[in-house]
């Protein structure tokens with residue numbers, strides 16, 4: 121398989137496995153790109169190690185957001201109130217990419233596919249509620265590994281709805297999250313939020329919410345039909361303007377031990393990570409577990425994670441897990457399975 125054939129395969133697979141049921145427009149565009157050598161040639165400039173379809177479609181979306189009067193805008197739900205049928209989109213998409221090929225190449229060769237998915241907090245919240253209930257103090261410290269822009273460290277400032285019955289948080293929050301509850305009934309989430317006394321994020325390449333280009337790229341990576349994700353991102357960015365969590369630019373394997381040691385001893389400590397460990401090499405994942413085990417042997421610690429497991433990960437979502445180190449004893453519990461963007465949570469039951 122030559123380079124263009126390999127790229128065509130990636131776009132076709134992306135259309136089938138990731139876009140179907142989630143973005144009809146991207147499904148259509150990706151299928152057409154796979155048969156278009158000129159656009160595949162542009163996609164050869166994608167940075168190594170990055171998924172070309174996400175990067176390329178994100179770069180085109182960025183150009184479109186910068187040029188909203190282009191006829192392609194009529195097909196994007198991010199720009200048109202009632203988008204045109206996707207069947208007519210490709211010729212305009214092609215023109216946009218060829219007219220702005222330099223901007224596309226510059227973007228795909230320098231940017232990473234790095235989002236900050238605020239909706240995942242709707243999956244984290246019930247796990248954080250368990251952590252709060254099990255902690256000896258109501259003062260909590262949160263450390264996020266792979267924090268991106270650090271927006272999910274502001275989780276207690278958001279408002280949450282789980283179907284018709286369960287709500288939590290400030291109803292006036294600029295971030296309104298909706299998550300469909302599935303499976304067993306979730307445990308109750310106590311009304312008063314805990315006092316979050318520390319919010320620290322570690323990321324290899326943190327996104328600076330004060331950098332307008334970086335923020336535009338975060339928006340461009342959200343698929344056009346996903347208006348709820350854009351609204352959540354915009355709201356969280358507004359909150360971050362007022363209270364930016366501390367972000368440390370480092371490999372978590374280097375920085376985490378020092379960060380954990382610096383957390384005040386009289387707080388309950390929770391480390392969380394979402395869709396991050398898949399970016400660690402296997403030896404890094406093992407080392408990460410060892411760091412937590414070593415620390416958890418010395419001090420109580422809760423680790424909440426949403427990570428994808430298994431070969432069919434695109435189809436079955438991710439797993440929500442809680443590992444508790446209490447009095448030197450480690451227990452791990454799979455709490456549920458969830459949508460990659462936090463749109464639904466299938467609660468397994470059995471959590472204390």
Ligand SMILES: C[S@@+](CC[C@H](N)C(=O)[O-])C[C@H]1O[C@@H](n2cnc3c(N)ncnc32)[C@H](O)[C@@H]1O
Nearest residue numbers: 235236237266268323324325371372394396399
């Ligand atoms: C897919 S993003 C998820 C971001 C965020 N957790 C979310 O759910 O929106 C993964 C993040 O992990 C970061 N990352 C990958 N390897 C890392 C490492 N070794 N140390 C720290 N951060 C890392 C990346 O830079 C990226 O921001």
